[in-house]
Amino acid sequence: MPLDSANQSVIFKTFVYQRILKVQKVDTKTKILNAAEQLFAERGYADTSLRLITSQAEVNLASVNYHFGSKKELIQAVLARYLEVCAPSLEQSLAVLNKSDVPFTQHDVFNCLLAPLLELNTFRHRGTSIFLQLLGRGYIENQGHLRWFITTHYGKVLTAFNKAVQDANPDLSKEEIFWRLHFTLGTVVFTMASSKALIDIAKADFDVDVDIEGLIKRVVPFISSGVSAGGTLP
Template sequence: MQKIDTKTKILNAAEQLFAERGFADTSLRLITSQAEVNLASVNYHFGSKKELIQAVLARYLEVFIPGLETALSELNETDERIDQRNVFECLVGPLLALNAFKHRGTTAFLQLLGRGYVENQGHLRWFITTHYGEVMDSFNQAVQNANPHLSKEEIFWRLHFTLGTVVFTMASSKALIDIAKADFKNEVDIEGLIRKVIPFISAGVSTAK
């Protein structure tokens, strides 16, 4: 059994609590008690709560973004006609890879993303577009290629609708999966959920006005 250093213990506890309860409702004392570290170590290792939040998100983005980058560049190199579903499929691999990187990683990442977008007047959006602007542009380009009938503004809106669908679904995935199991006797896991949501958002994005 290997020893986990303080920094990682804080990140793990903070990640889980932020995803479950949101950033504002999670105190440093709650984080440090769950991580079994001293309160002051957060400020020592991260500087402030704000920087801790960024570090939690960064740990996932640093894995997810490169994965998305390679998937997108592969897609953009094929000469075949690109369907919107193919574009969204680019997200599936990198997203599920987060589960290998960390237990329940996919769900946690998507929940954090949702929290970050809704809280703090869209500061996360600014962070992502300034730090990972190229990937966003690349993804946007792929969507435009798949939907030549749509204006850039229409695509902007629909991609944000998509983000809402995914983020909200993942944030309440546990409850939804439980309900589905009780009402329809049907077991669905996180990958099954992704497979269900892709036809929905693909149809939404590609539909004619």
Template sequence: MSLPHFSTKDRILHAAEELFAQQGFASTSLRQVTSRADVNIAAVNYHFGSKDNLVNEVFRRRMDEMSQRRLDALHAALEQSPGQLEPILAAFVEPALAMARDRNGGGAFIRVIARAYAESNAGLRKFLSDQYGHVPREFAKAIAACVPSLGKEELYWRLDFLSGALTYAMADFGLIKRPAGVTEAAHRQRAAKALIRFVSAGFNADAT
């Protein structure tokens, strides 16, 4: 598969993302990546240095933008709707759903995320924690101010449940499919509203 309109680096990332989504990280070789991207192995070594770095960069090119959008939306929510939980949850949910519906590989990246959950890759998990762990911590702090009765452990449990439900919604393989005549944007908005309403009730439920 040739992608001549992309830069060499983007072609490698695009090919790697598709292969990681299809086969996983361990089962994908650099030779397969170079074949799909129509480049030689020297190009991979030049741009990334190693397969581990390539894996990290596949995440970075999506996660950097999504994380910044989440934080920008969070800061806006805190300024415009202080003390309200649902705008905070919307800041977490909506950028992720938008990224999942990105026609330029968003669906493949969701499968890559699923691979990261399923495969044991300590290096990748450390990279994600080091680079993006501050984002859920910022949200945890904001949510805690809205539900001060929750202890830290219970709060983090519920934030993990939110992340799991969101990943499932992003994958779009649940019971609810986009009805005929409904645009992708409208379907995404309905999904976001339903998830936010559901998770808000979960955060506000009494801890036992």
């Protein structure tokens, strides 16, 4: 039985209303993620309250629980946006390296990170720096749930990376590699956190134009040598 014009109008309005609600939900979620990302990078996780996030996002406090459930899950969602972009290409690069019949170095391993990290700049403005700051703060502030989240959801990539590091440094124990990668992360996080100042200093003092890619390429030989350096604690 064909619908009369009145019923057709009601159905159309209902459809439009549902579409509007869907768009509003997406927009609200994105606003929360964007505000949380900025505040977490600037202030840290512990010093950023949900009220501060929702105030900056201009949404109500209940919307965080609705979209994410808790602050921990919001933190994980902020990191996941970046990991979903860079993890697939990193996994592919490491797979090629790990299957290589030719011996490779720690420098080769870190070079696998370069393209995936720089890809984040196409995803978000200053994406590479922000991601590394967020990751670093997770370690500095002892956000144990982040380690659980990353190892649970991106364990395959971590396994491939650890294998590559071990194969590039067969004389190092797993414990020694843990310490050296920890020191590496500290170096990278500090460098990225102060990237703007370093770029300005390079220009002012040496008349050299450096961008984020150039900065990473400069730090890779340093951290590669640190990881592969001879000598361990007696």
